[in-house]
Amino acid sequence: MSNSDELLQHIKDVELLILKDFIGICDENDIDYYLFFGTEIGAVRHQGFIPWDDDIDVAIFREDYEKFLKVMEEKNWDKYTVYDCRYNEEYFFQFGRLSLNGTYWSEFWDKYVSFKMGMHIDLFILDKVPKNKIKRFLFMKLCLVLCKMQAISMIKFDDGSKIVKTIVNVLHSVFNVVGLTPKFFQKRLTKFFRRYENDNSEFFADLTMNEQPYFKVTDFKPAKKVKFEDIEAYIPNNQDATLGQIFGDYMQLPPEEERVAHILNEVDFGKY
Numbered sequence: 129m130s131n132s133d134e135l136l137q138h139i140k141d142v143e144l145l146i147l148k149d150f151i152g153i154c155d156e157n158d159i160d161y162y163l164f165f166g167t168e169i170g171a172v173r174h175q176g177f178i179p180w181d182d183d184i185d186v187a188i189f190r191e192d193y194e195k196f197l198k199v200m201e202e203k204n205w206d207k208y209t210v211y212d213c214r215y216n217e218e219y220f221f222q223f224g225r226l227s228l229n230g231t232y233w234s235e236f237w238d239k240y241v242s243f244k245m246g247m248h249i250d251l252f253i254l255d256k257v258p259k260n261k262i263k264r265f266l267f268m269k270l271c272l273v274l275c276k277m278q279a280i281s282m283i284k285f286d287d288g289s290k291i292v293k294t295i296v297n298v299l300h301s302v303f304n305v306v307g308l309t310p311k312f313f314q315k316r317l318t319k320f321f322r323r324y325e326n327d328n329s330e331f332f333a334d335l336t337m338n339e340q341p342y343f344k345v346t347d348f349k350p351a352k353k354v355k356f357e358d359i360e361a362y363i364p365n366n367q368d369a370t371l372g373q374i375f376g377d378y379m380q381l382p383p384e385e386e387r388v389a390h391i392l393n394e395v396d397f398g399k400y
Contacts, residue, residue, distance in 0.1 A: 135395075136180075136182055136389055138397060139182045139247070139395065140177050140182065140357075141400075142228065142231065142247050142397060142400050143182070143183060143184045143247065143249065144184075144357055144358075144359075145228075145400065146184070146208075146226060146228055146247065146248065146249050147184050147186075147249055147356075147359075147361070148359060149207070149208070150186070150226055150249060151359070151361060153196070153199060153200070153203075154192075154196070157195065157196075157199045159188070159192045159195055159196050159199070160188070160189065160192050160349075160351065160362070161186050161187070161188050161192070161362060162186065162187045162188070162348055162351055162362055162363055162364045162370075163184075163185070163186060163187075163356065163361050163362065163363045164185045164186055164187035164252055164364070164370070165185040165187075165252075165374070166178055166181050166183070166185060167181075167183075167184050167185045167186070167356075168185075168363050168364065168367070168370065168371060169371060169375065169378050170356070171354050171355070171356045171361065171363050172354065172363065172367055172371075172378070172379070173378070173379055175354070175355045175356065175357075176355070176356055176357040177357065179387070180387040180388060180389050181389065182389040182390055183249070183250065183390065184249040184250070185249070185250050185252060186249055186250065186251050186252065187252045187253075187254055187334065187348070187364070187370075188251055188252070188253060188254065189253075189254045189332065189348075190253055190254060190255050190256070190322060190325060193224065193251065193253045196224075196251075197210060197212060197224075206229065207228070207229060208226055208227060208228060208229060209226075209227045209229055209246065210224060210225070210226055210227070211224060211225040211226075211227055211245070211248070212224045213278075213313070213314055213317070213318065214314060214315055214318060216243065217310040217311045217314045218240075218241040218242060218243060218282060218310060219241075219243075220278050220279050220281070220282040220283070220310060220313075221275075221279075221336065222253070222271075222275055222278070222317055222318070222321060222335065222336050223250060223251060223252045223253055223334070223336050224250075224251035224253065225245070225248040225249070225250055225251065226248055226249050226251060227245060227246035227247070227248040228246045228247045228248065228398075228400070229246055230246070230398035230399060230400075231246040231247040231395075231396055231397055231398045231400060232244050232245070232246060232247075232394065232395065232396035232398075233245050233246060233247045233248060233395055234393040234394040234395060236286070236287070236393075237282075237283045240282060240283040240284065241282070241283075247395070247397070247400075252334045252336070252337075253321075253334065253335075254332040254333065254334055254343070254348075255321045255322060255324070255325065255332060255333065255334075255335055256324045256325050256327060256329050256331070256332055257324060257329060257331050257332060257333045257335075257342055258324055258327065258329055258331070259327065259328070259329035259330070259331065264331060264342065267324070268333060268335060268340050268342070269340070271320070271321060271335040271336075272335065272336070272337075272338065272340065274313070274317055274320065275317070275335070275336050277303070277308065277313070278310070278313040278317060280296055280299050280300050280303060281300065281303045281304065281308055281309055281310050281312070281313060282310045283300070284296070284297045284300050285297060321335050330344050330345060331343065331344060332344075332345065339373075339374050341373045341374055343364075343369055343370060344369070346365065346366070347364055347365060347366040347369040347370055348364040348365055348366075348370070349365060350365055351363065351364065351365060352364070352365060
């Protein structure tokens with residue numbers, strides 16, 4: 129096994145540890161979750177991680193996500209930190225992360241924030257979206273734009289074309305001058321994302337996704353329990369809906385040149 133293979137396997141081992149603890153919390157507190165995105169593909173195609181993948185994605189309906197936050201607040205578990213923009217205005221994502229304390233996972237935006245992200249799993253939140261097709265389209269587009277604005281308010285971008293970098297970094301300065309600061313977005317966006325939660329719509333979406341798919345509750349429930357590495361975990365009920373509209377033929381392996389893990393500058397496993 130090469131050094132890169134050993135590193136990837138070590139990352140997977142720690143990610144799986146986090147997932148096991150997360151599932152334990154969910155099972156103890158009647159919280160529904162679903163392996164999602166690449167992790168869901170890994171579960172149905174490989175019965176574990178996609179061989180070249182190095183992270184874990186979980187989907188969770190808003191009601192269960194808020195319940196999870198409350199449980200973690202009451203638990204006050206020093207093993208983990210939950211990242212949510214309502215806890216930390218420098219955390220500029222509208223999805224959560226369960227981060228293992230005493231570890232470090234390098235991000236390109238590290239220099240713009242005062243915290244260091246640990247190894248983690250991503251918690252993608254499913255919010256209710258309008259039943260009306262046009263309202264749903266406009267709402268989801270606006271939410272995505274607001275997500276981008278929140279990120280631009282917090283960090284500058286070093287990658288991309290010169291034109292894109294210049295535009296984005298000018299916007300960063302303008303936003304902070306006119307008051308569109310991370311603090312401005314901190315609680316407003318979460319409230320905005322939840323504006324339809326009491327409607328009778330049957331549609332839900334992760335409002336941070338560029339692809340902007342939306343789902344029915346029945347695409348997720350009842351969940352299916354499947355093998356994932358050496359444990360069993362829940363996945364959505366309908367893979368053609370949850371994976372097909374994002375990845376197409378999710379059972380087909382991608383071209384070999386696309387089978388790559390995330391590029392990391394640095395990772396520290398701590399005592400793990």
